[in-house]
Amino acid sequence: MTLQDIGAIATALCLLIGAGFTLVGAIGLVKFNDSMTRLHAPTKVGTVGVGALLLASILYSLTYKYGSAHEILIMAFLFVTAPISANFIAKVNIHRRSCETPPEPPQDDTWGTLNVPEADKAVSNPVGSTQS
Amino acid sequence: MSFATDLLNIALVIAFVSVAVSQVLSMVRLVIGPDTGTRILALDTMVVNAIGLIVLLGIAQGTNIYFEVALIIAMLGFVSTVAYARFILRGDIIE
Numbered sequence: 570m571t572l573q574d575i576g577a578i579a580t581a582l583c584l585l586i587g588a589g590f591t592l593v594g595a596i597g598l599v600k601f602n603d604s605m606t607r608l609h610a611p612t613k614v615g616t617v618g619v620g621a622l623l624l625a626s627i628l629y630s631l632t633y634k635y636g637s638a639h640e641i642l643i644m645a646f647l648f649v650t651a652p653i654s655a656n657f658i659a660k661v662n663i664h665r666r667s668c669e670t671p672p673e674p675p676q677d678d679t680w681g682t683l684n685v686p687e688a689d690k691a692v693s694n695p696v697g698s699t700q701s
Numbered sequence: 702m703s704f705a706t707d708l709l710n711i712a713l714v715i716a717f718v719s720v721a722v723s724q725v726l727s728m729v730r731l732v733i734g735p736d737t738g739t740r741i742l743a744l745d746t747m748v749v750n751a752i753g754l755i756v757l758l759g760i761a762q763g764t765n766i767y768f769e770v771a772l773i774i775a776m777l778g779f780v781s782t783v784a785y786a787r788f789i790l791r792g793d794i795i796e
Contacts, residue, residue, distance in 0.1 A: 570705075573705070574703060574704070574705035575705075577705035577706060577708065577709045578705050578708060578709075580709055580712075580760075581705075581708045581709045581711075581712035581713075582712075584709075584712040584713060584715070584716040584757075584760075585712050585715065585716070587716065587753070588712075588715055588716035588718075588719040588720060589719070591719060591720050591723045591750065591753060592719040592720075592722060592723050594723065594746070595722070595723030595724075595726040595727050595746065595750070596723075596726060598726065598727055598730050598742070598743065598746060599726050599727075599729055599730050604735075604736055604738050604739050607730075607739055608738075608742060611727070611742060611745065611746040611749070614723070614746055614749055614750070615745075615746075618749075618753065619749055619752055619753050619756070622716070622720075622753050622756045622757065623756055625756075625760065626756050626759060626760050629760050629763075630765065633763065634763070634765075637765060639768060640756070640768065640771075642772060643752070643768075643771055643772050643775050646772070646775050646776065646779075647749070647752075647775055650775075650779040653779075653783070654745055654779060654782040654783060654786070657782065657783055657786035657787070657790075658738050658741055658742050658745070658782075658786060659738075660786065660790060661737060661738040661741060661786050661789045661790060662736075662738040664789065664790050665736060665737055665738060665789065667735075667736035667737070667738055667739075682790060
């Protein structure tokens with residue numbers, strides 16, 4: 570078994586891991602029945618799934634061509650931004666009260682996203698909104 | 702065709718099929734999603750799956766020219782998710 574065979578097998582393994590995580594995350598997005606629960610599955614697609622696919626791309630270029638590792642740039646960007654966007658979506662869920670409202674935070678009146686200033690209420694509560 | 706090359710080709714086909722199926726599943730959630738947060742989440746997942754499909758296309762063609770495409774889609778996807786969430790939270794994007 571040459572070094573090229575080992576590289577090809579490692580690439581195939583990374584591809585299978587990434588494909589499995591992506592598929593399972595999408596199935597979880599469809600099957601879960603609560604908006605906060607649904608947030609759990611696709612965050613794994615964004616980190617482990619695409620991370621393994623990018624690792625497979627790096628291994629492929631190391632095996633069959635001159636090596637190039639600048640997919641690490643996409644990987645680092647996705648790993649930094651995935652928690653931020655998940656946090657924003659959770660704040661949207663609390664704001665629109667589409668989930669069970671969490672208990673009151675200590676030493677504070679209410680959650681910051683529910684504390685809308687009077688001037689903003691006209692624009693953030695349009696007609697047909699689910700917020701009571 | 703050695704055993705390893707065969708394995709790589711089969712794994713590439715499996716990866717293409719499952720990422721495409723998950724793209725379709727997140728589009729289903731985008732259509733039936735009962736609330737706004739779920740729709741934003743489905744759009745975010747679709748952007749991530751599009752990056753995965755582009756990376757797989759780069760592996761399948763053995764070329765490196767799709768790197769910038771994937772990088773720019775990653776940045777635009779994050780910015781658009783934050784902009785949608787910001788619009789729901791504050792009614793305005795740039796205050």
